[in-house]
Amino acid sequence: MQQIINFILKYKNFLLYVLLMIIALTFTIRAQSYHNSKFFNSANWLTGNLYESTNNVSTFFSLGIENKKLVEENKRLRYQLFNQKKEVVEVEQLDSTQIDYEVFSGQIIKNSYSLPRNYITLNKGSSDGLEIDMGVITADGILGIIEHTSKNFSLVQSILNVRSRINAKIKNTNHYGSLTWDTKDYRTAQLKDIERLVPLNIGDTIVTGASSSIFPENIPIGVIENFEITTSQSSYHIDVRLFNDMTTVKNVYIIKNTNRKEIIELESKIRND
Amino acid sequence: MTSNSTFIIVIRFILLILVQVLVFNNLNFFGYINPMVYILFLYWYPIKDQRFFFILLSFLLGLMVDWFSDTMAIHAAATVTIAYLRPAVMRFCFGANLEFQNFRITNATQAQQIAFLTILIILHHLVFFTLEIFSFGNTLLILKKVLFTSMATILLSILLKTLFSVKKQ
Missing domain, CATH: 1.20.5 (Single alpha-helices involved in coiled-coils or other helix-helix interfaces)
Incomplete structure (x- = not known):
């Protein structure tokens, strides 16, 4: 002894x-496996408040640019609305039991894009209605998926994260692949598993696919910058130039798919049988 | 350890974390270089102090930086490693001088001081980037990141060290 x-x-x-x-x-x-870094992230009281208060100062200087961006987006949306062929449904007539997607707004208080696993912290949390696995987008394109929420803050797994897998397709076709990131450049992401028979052109637009229960279909992601056939000769490896400038994003929208719970239940039922 | 130096250490601990997470984590030179100046805490820490407590404190420092930057616990792992290796590095850099009762880092030559800091930073970055990238087994990328980030960290650390050095009486 x-x-x-x-x-x-x-x-x-x-x-x-x-x-x-x-x-x-x-x-x-x-923390390598999904949903495990529960207590160990910057979406908590101390770090969240610190980031938020410093962010209050720094956003002040970019107010002009942000305003311009929002006006541009409004202009685009108005243009789409006025030129819509179908009869536009009045906002008052939207029945809350019939909508598929709810939209929340938020602001980024901590951004990162230089690591292999990048996370973004938002200033909205579970008390604002945010939940795990909601999609986060900006006016230009997709940003990521919420991985954790605390009372007032939430942590977003950026598309610039080696663990990120997002269902994506080539616009106006039905060829699906998954969007990943190889950590090399924060301006480009990689689209995999597109079959080699699909005709591709540099400059084609990539949007989110329909088989995701997180994002609505046809949210812009980026354009094809480069593509080559993989060594196994069966599919393409595509570099996608992102629409979003991940270094300057500020205002974001959070999308809730109201049918997601039902979809997940249904899928798990099939898996269990 | 007098209460005065304890106070200085606590202040230094908090300030270095804040400076790291609010300023240096957002630099992104060339898209990916973020100098890690909080390593200066280990450089400045008194030599003759309780080693057990020092290792624990370094772990906590790394963990706090991790907490703010969503990097799991890789800052903590890297920092605790250099905290454990610090006496060996000091023996290597300062040699017999270390045996003197009133030896301080500020008594050593400028070259010795910079060598000590450089070795600490390179060891830290080796552990850090190996852990950060280990799932892809990409040695060349690790070495590239270690090289460039180390250069930035060393440069800024020397700058800060000179700026905040205690004047000799």
Whole structure:
């Protein structure tokens, strides 16, 4: 017994180091799988409030640019609305039991794009109605998916994250693939699993696909910048230039698919049978 | 350790975290270089202090930076590693000088000080980027990131170190 205690005392620094290293590695490796970094993210009271208060100062200087962006977006939406062929449904007539998507607004208080796993923190949380697995977009294109929410803040897994997989397709066709990121450049993401028989052109637009229960169909992502056939010769590897400038995004929209719960239940039923 | 130096260490701990997460994490030189100046905490920490407590404190420092930057616990792992290796690095850099009772880092030559800081930073970045990228096994990318980020960190750390150095009496 005495020897054991002596041993521990003699090597206490080394043992402490090993213990702390194991703790750190466990945190890191466990966070690799989805939805595991529950307590360990910047969407909490302390970090959220700190980021929000510093953000209040820094947004002040970009108000002009943000205003211009919002006006541009409004202009585009008006244009679409006035030129719509179908009879436009009046806003008052929208029945809350019949809508498919709810939209929330939010602001980015912490952005990151230089790591392999980038996360973005928003200033809205569960008390504003946000939940896990809602899609986040900007006026230009998609941004990511909510991975955690606290009371007043939420953490978004950016599309610039090696774990991000988003269902995407080539606009006006039905050829689907999944959008990933290879960490090399924050301006381009990679689209995989598009069959090699599909005719492609540089400059084709990529939008979100219909088989996602998170995003509505046809939300813009980017344009094809480059493509080549993979070594296995069966599918394309496509570089997509993103519409969003991930370095300057500020105001975002959060989309809730009201049917998602039902879809998930249905899918899990099929899997269980 | 006097209460005065404890106070300085606490202030330094908080300020370095704030400066790191609010300023240096958002620099993004060339798209990906973010210098990690909070390593200066380990450089400035008193030499003759309780090592056990020092390792624990360094782990906490790394963990706080992780918490703010959503990087799991890789800052913590890298920081605790250099905290554990610090005495060995100091023996390597300062040699016999370390045995003197009133030796301080500010007594060493400028070259020795910079060597000590450089080794700490490179060790830290090696562990950090290996852990950050380990799922793809891309050695060249790791070395590239270590090289460029180390250069930025060393440069800024020396700048901060000179700016906030305690004047000799």
